[in-house]
Amino acid sequence: MIPRHAASDLAHRLGEYAEAVCRHYLSNGRRQGNYWTVGDVRNSPGRSMFVRLQPSPKGPPGKWTDAATGEHGDLLDVIRESLALVDFKDVVGEARAFLAIPPSEPLRPKEATTRLPTPIGSPEAARRLVAMSKPIIGTLVETYLRGRAITTLHGTAALQFHPHCYYRPDDHGATETWPAMIAAVTDLDGRLTGAHRTWLAPDGTGKAPVDTPRRAMGDLxxxxxxxxxxxxxxxxxxxxxxxxxxxxxxxxxxxxxxxxxxxxxxxxxxxxxxxxxxxxxxxxxxxxxxxxxxxxxxxxxxxxxxxxxxxxxxxxxxxxxxxxxxxxxxxxxxxxxxxxxxxxxxx
Missing domain, CATH: 3.40.1360 (Dna Topoisomerase Vi A Subunit; Chain: A, domain 2)
Incomplete structure (x- = not known):
């Protein structure tokens, strides 16, 4: 049994990246203002379902309502319905894989998800990481770069900011989270093949105090x-x-x-x-x-x-x-x- 507070926390984390979740699991929809519109929670084409992408007086990001059926829920429901998952443990496993959260303990074979989780360090994991990041202007990445006398920041869309990027120590110690500069690695046609992470100090004045503050992932x-x-x-x-x-x-x-x-x-x-x-x-x-x-x-x-x-x-x-x-x-x-x-x- 997954504790209710743990499921609520997972839904909240998904809400922080609501648009990235929608683009991945509700790919038949599109953004309209502060909402993602799609046919229904099972990713049918259409416009009757609305997913909130930004916090508002009406509620947190990630909450959705289907105007045609009256259905409503959060992004864990989106993952469950769009992938036709039955066991809630499978839903949690998929959500954790999307967020690149390391599992607290290995799943036994009978509990394996219906879709294999994205391999750590793969091009798909890199694409998800970039999708969950945001532009650098006004963030700790800008602070970090300006601290290194780099002030020409236009044309740097390849760089993004992630406020809580997971860091796994080389000695297999406990996983940590640090703010990070995320750089998209692309081929000559502009297709994303990998990502590079530079973990930063909490105030952006330098790199994070970890053993390897720079790591790359994907096809480089x-x-x-x-x-x-x-x-x-x-x-x-x-x-x-x-x-x-x-x-x-x-x-x-x-x-x-x-x-x-x-x-x-x-x-x-x-x-x-x-x-x-x-x-x-x-x-x-x-x-x-x-x-x-x-x-x-x-x-x-x-x-x-x-x-x-x-x-x-x-x-x-x-x-x-x-x-x-x-x-x-x-x-x-x-x-x-x-x-x-x-x-x-x-x-």
Whole structure:
């Protein structure tokens, strides 16, 4: 038996991500203002059922009513009816899987859900995490980035904020929740293949005090966190903060963060790319990624130019030297035509 208070808490958590729940389980509907409309709780096409997406004087998000039948309920009912689940334990299991909440104890085979839970770390889990997150402006992510001197935040839709992202310690200790910057990893066609999490301190002034504050999930090889639509020119680097630092002086140049040296070396090239600026980190792994990517680009007929920091990476350069001196150091490394095209607009 699931305690009533536990079910109520689960419904409340689902309500915090009401739109993401509706998009997943009531996919035949659509958003209209502060409501999700669909035919009925079993996901039939139509508009007679309304799911509240925002808190209001009428009640919390996630509550729904079917005007045609008088049925009403919460998002646990949506999961039960849309998937035709019978056992409430199956409903709870599905809800916990959607929210990426680790189970308190393993389910016995006879209690397994009718639909397999989403594997932890899979592309589907990454898609759900991104769907449950929200834009960064006005959140702890903005605080964190501005604290690292990154102030050019337009065109960063690939970054999202999750206020309570689950963190599992490497030593298999108790699961914790921390605010997190969520970065969507996409392929060249814009399809989401993975996600990257940076757990943050509660006030956003730095990373969370955990052993591994950065982790990626999903299908990453060849893909990246992308800022802007690449044309004939783009830049690619390892870290999100390093890449965003370069955007502070080249805000109109398309860029991609591959998330590691190994993935930077394997990043896929857009079909129309003619010139690639390789953002180098000043360490042995960065040198290896630079050499591999330079060779791959040259073999593909793409002009490759390496951009090097004066310190360990571009974010440290930006914070240590300031924006004006950082811009000057980048200008010296760009082709003249790109200085005219990109730097004059950023000055």
């Amino acid at each position: 090889l060849g893909h990246a966190v992308r800022f802007g639509v690449p044309g004939s020119v783009m830049a690619a680097g390892e870290g999100i903060e390093t890449t965003l630092s370069l955007r502070c002086v080249l805000p109109d140049m398309a860029m991609a963060a591959a998330l590691s040296a190994a993935h930077l070396a394997a990043i896929l090239f857009p079909p129309n790319l003619q010139r690639l600026y390789v953002i180098r980190d000043n360490d042995p792994a960065g040198d290896g990624a630079r050499d591999s990517l330079f060779e791959r680009a040259t073999d593909a007929g793409i002009e490759a130019i390496v951009l090097s920091p004066e310190t360990e990476d571009f974010n440290e350069d930006l914070r240590h030297f300031g924006l004006a001196d950082f811009r000057a150091s980048i200008a010296d490394q760009l082709m003249r035509k790109d200085r005219i095209r990109y730097l004059t607009q950023a000055a």
